[in-house]
Amino acid sequence: MIHAGRLWARGDLGRDDERPGEAERDALRWGLPRIPGRRRPPEPDGLWPDHVDAALAFLAISGQWRGLALADGSVRWIGLDYTAAQAGLALAGLTVTPELWSEIRLIEAGAVEELNRRG
Numbered sequence: 001m002i003h004a005g006r007l008w009a010r011g012d013l014g015r016d017d018e019r020p021g022e023a024e025r026d027a028l029r030w031g032l033p034r035i036p037g038r039r040r041p042p043e044p045d046g047l048w049p050d051h052v053d054a055a056l057a058f059l060a061i062s063g064q065w066r067g068l069a070l071a072d073g074s075v076r077w078i079g080l081d082y083t084a085a086q087a088g089l090a091l092a093g094l095t096v097t098p099e100l101w102s103e104i105r106l107i108e109a110g111a112v113e114e115l116n117r118r119g
Contacts, residue, residue, distance in 0.1 A: 001103050004047055004055055005110025008062065009118070054103030057096065061088040061104075077115040080108050 027033070047055050064084040067075040085104075089096050096104075 001051055001054065001106035002110035002113070004051065005058075005107040005112070006114040007110075008058070008107065009111040009114035051103060054100055054107060057089060057092075057094050057100060058104050058107045060092040060094060061085040064088055077112050079112050080104075 061080060061084070064081045066078040066081045068078060070076055086096075
C-alpha cells in the first residue's frame with residue numbers, strides 16, 4: 001500500500017507504460033546491459049484486488065493535504081488533513097472501517113515519502 005502512495009505521488013498509479021523500473025534504471029546508470037525476460041510484467045493498475053477499495057477511498061480525498069511552506073519556497077508535506085478527509089469520505093458515501101482507514105494511511109505514508117523526496 002505504501003508503494004501505491006508513492007505511485008500516486010509520482011503520477012504513475014494506473015500506468016502500464018514501459019518506463020524502466022528501479023533495477024533497470026540502476027543497470028542503465030552503471031552501464032550494465034538489460035537482460036531480456038528478467039523484468040517482471042507490471043500489474044495493470046499496480047494494486048492487488050484486495051486493495052482497490054482503499055485506493056479509491058484515497059483518491060476521493062487525495063486533494064486534502066496539509067503542507068508546511070518553508071522559507072526557501074518549497075513545501076514540506078505533513079500528510080492528509082484528517083478532518084477534511086473524514087468529510088470527503090462521508091460526502092463520497094464511503095463507509096470507513098478501521099481496516100480501510102489503516103490502508104488509506106499506508107497509502108498516505110508512501111505518498112508523503114515520495115512528495116517530500118521530490119522536493
